[in-house]
Amino acid sequence: MTNPIRTQGREGRDHPGRMYALLLGALLLPGAAATGQAPFYRAGDLVEGFALTNRDTREPIHLHDFAGQIVFLEWFAWWCPFCQAAAPQVEAGIVRHYAERGGNPDGLPVVHLAVNLQSGQETQTQNFINRAGFDLVAEDFSRALAGRFQSGGQPIFAIINGVADSPSHRQWELLLHQNGYGTTASPIARFRAAIDAVKAAEVAPPRLAIVPQSDPDGIELRVESSSRRLHRLEVSRDLAAWELAIEFTPTADATLILLPRSTAEAGWFYRAAIP
Numbered sequence: 001m002t003n004p005i006r007t008q009g010r011e012g013r014d015h016p017g018r019m020y021a022l023l024l025g026a027l028l029l030p031g032a033a034a035t036g037q038a039p040f041y042r043a044g045d046l047v048e049g050f051a052l053t054n055r056d057t058r059e060p061i062h063l064h065d066f067a068g069q070i071v072f073l074e075w076f077a078w079w080c081p082f083c084q085a086a087a088p089q090v091e092a093g094i095v096r097h098y099a100e101r102g103g104n105p106d107g108l109p110v111v112h113l114a115v116n117l118q119s120g121q122e123t124q125t126q127n128f129i130n131r132a133g134f135d136l137v138a139e140d141f142s143r144a145l146a147g148r149f150q151s152g153g154q155p156i157f158a159i160i161n162g163v164a165d166s167p168s169h170r171q172w173e174l175l176l177h178q179n180g181y182g183t184t185a186s187p188i189a190r191f192r193a194a195i196d197a198v199k200a201a202e203v204a205p206p207r208l209a210i211v212p213q214s215d216p217d218g219i220e221l222r223v224e225s226s227s228r229r230l231h232r233l234e235v236s237r238d239l240a241a242w243e244l245a246i247e248f249t250p251t252a253d254a255t256l257i258l259l260p261r262s263t264a265e266a267g268w269f270y271r272a273a274i275p
Helices: 017-028 081-101 122-132 186-194
Strands: 051-054 061-062 070-076 108-115 136-139 154-161 173-179 207-210 220-222 231-236 244-248 255-261 269-273
Touching: 070 081, 070 186, 081 108, 081 122, 081 186, 108 122, 154 186, 173 186, 186 207, 220 231, 231 255, 244 255
Parallel strands: 070 108, 108 136
Antiparallel strands: 051 061, 051 136, 070 154, 154 173, 207 220, 220 255, 231 244, 231 269
């Protein structure tokens, strides 16, 4: 929030040695899916860039495509009973929940990416997608990405922070990872807790100035802000009671706003804020 300004007029046994080498390798690479493979991701790790195939367009979907968002990945196979149980709960408890609220508590958007593990059987897969209400669907038939979380099975869930400069998490940090879906309400609550913990990057408060020689029919104010979130311009006569003059979402670093003569009299105070 700006400090108020005031108008002045207008303004991975046949030999003991080999056994030792294998054990040492396991200690050095905890969580490795198999010898020679990369270790499994764990919460707090940075997820490396990846590319999956978009089911509809056949174009690649890259991790960096989701910069600025919290990414919820859900691997599935149409015949998997646990996937069938999870899909409607994730749709209601995550997808719709955050869509209706405009993102997490800090206003950060949440994107859901469903990832199909079953090749072929297109009709059954599409029927499942339709019932689940999946919007964005990718394919990972080789389990190239799924194999970094679990050696087999489904569903798999992963939540990744794509927000840069967040004071709470690093960009591309794995917030939460879960294999399987053995319970009902508890996973949704855990998923939400991880999503809600991500804080938006700190943004400098907007700066406000009166434009000299304003329009004779009112007063012109210049609002400077790097944020593209909703802003409020408020007016007051006594710095105690503030009234909303206008809400706007900046499309550039500087926005000019013309207020009518009724709020342009000498003695009025003005402030800009990001709710």
